[in-house]
Amino acid sequence: MNLKEFVKECHQKEVFKNLSIYVVSSWVLIQVFSEMWEPFGLPKISMTYLLLVLIAGFPFYTYLIWRYRLKPSETKLSRREGMKFVKNKTGDKGVESQLKKRKVHLPGIHFYSPFQKMYFTFLFAILLISVFAVALIVRANFINEPEPGVFAFAKDDSNDKIAVLSFENNTTNEELDVVGKMAVDWIIHGITQNDMGQVISPKVVEQYATVLKASLVPDEDNGILTEYLKPGKIISGNYYLNNGKLLIQCTILDGNMNETLETIEPVSCDSDSPLVCIEMLKQRLLSALLEEDELYTVYEETPPNYEAYKLMQGMNKFESHTPEYLNLLNEAIALDSTYFEPKLHRMAYYYNLEDFAMADSMARELSSANLKSKRQQNLVKLWTALIKGDNKRAFTYLKKEYNTEPDDLNNNSSTMVLALQFVNRPEAIDSIYNKQPIMANIDSLSCQTCEYRHFSKGMADIALGKPEKAIEMFKDYGRVKEFYWIKDVLMYANMRISDHSEVDNIMNTIKLTGDLDTWREKCLLVAKQYLLQEDRSRADLYLNKLLGSLEDQSAELTIEEKELKAFTYFYLDEFKEASEIFQSLQEIDPEDVDYISFQAMCLFEEGELEKAEKLMGDIDRLRADYQYGKIDYAKARYYAVKGDTDLLIQNLIRAVAAGKRYNPGTFHDDVLMKPYTELESFKNVLNFWH
Structure with missing residues (x-):
C-alpha cells in the first residue's frame, strides 16, 4: 500500500476525524486551563503537567482508535478472506501458505492487512515525536530549573538569593509611593547587614528589564526573576489605608513564586509616621527569615528623616555631575545629619569631578563617625583607598561590596574596571563578566x-x-x-x-x-x-x-x-x-x-x-x-x-x-x-x- 492509498483509506475509516477530536479538545482544554489555573490557586507548573499529559496521551489515543474502531473490521475482513481460501476446491495448499505468509506476527501484534502495517508505522513515528517533545519539556522545566514547583523535585537549599520586589501602593495616594520604596530599602539593608543572603533589589530587576526591553526580549518582572536571576526566596508586599491608619503586609514566596512560604503579620501605624510600620515590619520579616527574635541593625544606623528620604528619591532627576544633584544631596544632609547615603553620594560627586581634596575631607569625616554598620565601614574604606591611590585595598573592599550585590550591573562593571585598570588582573575579568x-x-x-x-x-x-x-x-x-x-x-x-x-x-x-x-x-x-x-x-x-x-x-x-x-x-x-x-x-x-x-x-x-x-x-x-x-x-x-x-x-x-x-x-x-x-x-x- 502506498501513502496515497493509506491516506484515502484513513479518510474512509474516519481516522483523521477521530484524531482531530483529540487535538481540538486538547487545544480547548489548554485555553480554558490557562484562564482558570490562577483563580483555583493552582501553581504555574500545573500547565506544564497538563501539556505533558496531553502530548504523552496522543500516541496512546491513536492506538485506541485502532484497538476499538479499526481492528474489529480488519479482523472480520481477514476472516472472510481466509474462508475464501479454505473453500477453494482445488485443494491447493499453496494458497493457504500464502495466507499464512501474509499474516506477519510481532510480539502482541498481528498484522491482518497492509493498512495495519502502514498505520502502526505512523503510530511509531508519532510515539517518537511525543517522546522527544516530552523530553524537551522535562529538561526545560525540571532538569535545568532548581525549583520547578510544588510537584517537582526537592528544592536547592544552597540558594541564598533573596529578591525583594517593589511594595504595591494600594492607598490611591501617590504621595505615599515613597513608603513602599523606604520599606524595600529598609528590608534590603537589614538582610545584607546581617549576612542573611545575597539580595536582588527592585533596582537590579529594573536594570535587567531595561536592557531586555532594548533587546526586544520579553521583560515581565516575574520572568526576569525566575528565568535569569533565580532567587531562592522572594519577598513581596503591599500597603493600604484603613480608617486613617497605614497597614503594611508582606509574604515570603519560593523562588518560582509558586508557593507562599510564610505570611508576615501585617503592621499598623499612623500614616504620618510610616517609619514606625516599616521598622516593625522589618523586624518581623528578618525574624521569619532567620527564625530568631532579635533586633537587627541595617545599612543606616538609625532610620533617616522621612522628608530627607523622600528627597533622595528624586536623585535620578539630575545628572550626577550637576549642581542641582549636589544641592539635593546637601538638602537631604541638612534635614538629617546622620543620613549616610547622601554623604556617600556627595563624596563620590567630588571624586568624579577630580576634586580629591574635598572628597578626602568627607571620607575622613565619615571614618571618624564611629560607624557601626559593616557595610558602611566597608564603603568608607573603599573610598578612602581610592582617594589614597591604594589600588589593592580598593579592589579588596570593592569585592566585598560586589559580593553583597553581584547582580547589580553597576557593581559588576566597577569591579571589572578595578580588576583591569587598578590592579592589572585581566584574568579575573571573565568570572566577573560571566556572572x-x-x-x-x-x-x-x-x-x-x-x-x-x-x-x-x-x-x-x-x-x-x-x-x-x-x-x-x-x-x-x-x-x-x-x-x-x-x-x-x-x-x-x-x-x-x-x-x-x-x-x-x-x-x-x-x-x-x-x-x-x-x-x-x-x-x-x-x-x-x-x-x-x-x-x-x-x-x-x-x-x-x-x-x-x-x-x-x-x-x-x-x-x-x-x-x-x-x-x-x-x-x-x-x-x-x-x-x-x-x-x-x-x-x-x-x-x-x-x-x-x-x-x-x-x-x-x-x-x-x-x-x-x-x-x-x-x-x-x-x-x-x-x-x-x-x-x-x-x-x-x-x-x-x-x-x-x-x-x-x-x-x-x-x-x-x-x-x-x-x-x-x-x-x-x-x-x-x-x-x-x-x-x-x-x-x-x-x-x-x-
Whole structure:
C-alpha cells in the first residue's frame, strides 16, 4: 500500500476525524486551563503537567482508535478472506501458505492487512515525536530549573538569593509611593547587614528589564526573576489605608513564586509616621527569615528623616555631575545629619569631578563617625583607598561590596574596571563578566549601559593574547554608530591579527557617522597602536591623515587641536615642529605635566640635553597631593626615550605605588615603553599590586 492509498483509506475509516477530536479538545482544554489555573490557586507548573499529559496521551489515543474502531473490521475482513481460501476446491495448499505468509506476527501484534502495517508505522513515528517533545519539556522545566514547583523535585537549599520586589501602593495616594520604596530599602539593608543572603533589589530587576526591553526580549518582572536571576526566596508586599491608619503586609514566596512560604503579620501605624510600620515590619520579616527574635541593625544606623528620604528619591532627576544633584544631596544632609547615603553620594560627586581634596575631607569625616554598620565601614574604606591611590585595598573592599550585590550591573562593571585598570588582573575579568547569564539574551547593540562592561571584557581578552575572542564577540559593532569604546577594542584586536582592512572600515564608519574630533582622536589612537605593533608605514598613514585634517582647517586651532597636532608631529619623529607647539601650549598652561615632559623629550631628541634635563628637574616643583603618580610616570617616559632603564623602572614603581592606573595608552600599552616590556623588572611593575 502506498501513502496515497493509506491516506484515502484513513479518510474512509474516519481516522483523521477521530484524531482531530483529540487535538481540538486538547487545544480547548489548554485555553480554558490557562484562564482558570490562577483563580483555583493552582501553581504555574500545573500547565506544564497538563501539556505533558496531553502530548504523552496522543500516541496512546491513536492506538485506541485502532484497538476499538479499526481492528474489529480488519479482523472480520481477514476472516472472510481466509474462508475464501479454505473453500477453494482445488485443494491447493499453496494458497493457504500464502495466507499464512501474509499474516506477519510481532510480539502482541498481528498484522491482518497492509493498512495495519502502514498505520502502526505512523503510530511509531508519532510515539517518537511525543517522546522527544516530552523530553524537551522535562529538561526545560525540571532538569535545568532548581525549583520547578510544588510537584517537582526537592528544592536547592544552597540558594541564598533573596529578591525583594517593589511594595504595591494600594492607598490611591501617590504621595505615599515613597513608603513602599523606604520599606524595600529598609528590608534590603537589614538582610545584607546581617549576612542573611545575597539580595536582588527592585533596582537590579529594573536594570535587567531595561536592557531586555532594548533587546526586544520579553521583560515581565516575574520572568526576569525566575528565568535569569533565580532567587531562592522572594519577598513581596503591599500597603493600604484603613480608617486613617497605614497597614503594611508582606509574604515570603519560593523562588518560582509558586508557593507562599510564610505570611508576615501585617503592621499598623499612623500614616504620618510610616517609619514606625516599616521598622516593625522589618523586624518581623528578618525574624521569619532567620527564625530568631532579635533586633537587627541595617545599612543606616538609625532610620533617616522621612522628608530627607523622600528627597533622595528624586536623585535620578539630575545628572550626577550637576549642581542641582549636589544641592539635593546637601538638602537631604541638612534635614538629617546622620543620613549616610547622601554623604556617600556627595563624596563620590567630588571624586568624579577630580576634586580629591574635598572628597578626602568627607571620607575622613565619615571614618571618624564611629560607624557601626559593616557595610558602611566597608564603603568608607573603599573610598578612602581610592582617594589614597591604594589600588589593592580598593579592589579588596570593592569585592566585598560586589559580593553583597553581584547582580547589580553597576557593581559588576566597577569591579571589572578595578580588576583591569587598578590592579592589572585581566584574568579575573571573565568570572566577573560571566556572572550575569542574562547578558547572553541581550541585544548588546541596543544596550548603551553595557558598553563599558564589554570594553573591559574585550581589553582583558586582548591582554591575555585572545584577540580573536574579542573580535567574535563584538564584530557587529564595527558598522554601527557610536559605541566608540567597543570600536577601540575591535581596532586593537584586528591590528593584532593584521586585519588592516577591517581597521580601515571601522575608521571609515567613525568618520561617516561621528564628528570630526572623534575621528581625529581615533587616528592618533590607531597610529600609536600600529607603532606598538612595529608597523611604521601604517602608523604614518594615519598620522599624516590626522595632520592633513588639522592643516586644512581654516579656523584657528583650539587648544585640543593644537595638542593633537603636537602629538602627531611627535610620533612622526618631527620633534622640532612638535617642540614649538608644546612650547606654545606651556605658555597657556605652564603646570601641565604632559606638555612639559613631551617638550623635554623633543629637546632631548633634538640634541638639547641640558634644556631637557632642566625641564625634567623643574617638573618636581609641580608635585602635589592626589596626582596618583602623574609626575613619576612623566619622568619614566622621559627616561624611556633617554634609554636609562634603571631610572625608568624606579619612576614606574613610584608611579604605580602612588596609584597610577593601567589605562589604555600607559605602561605595556605605551609606545615609549615598547623597548622595555620584556624586561623582568618591567613585568614586576605590571604585577605590583599582585
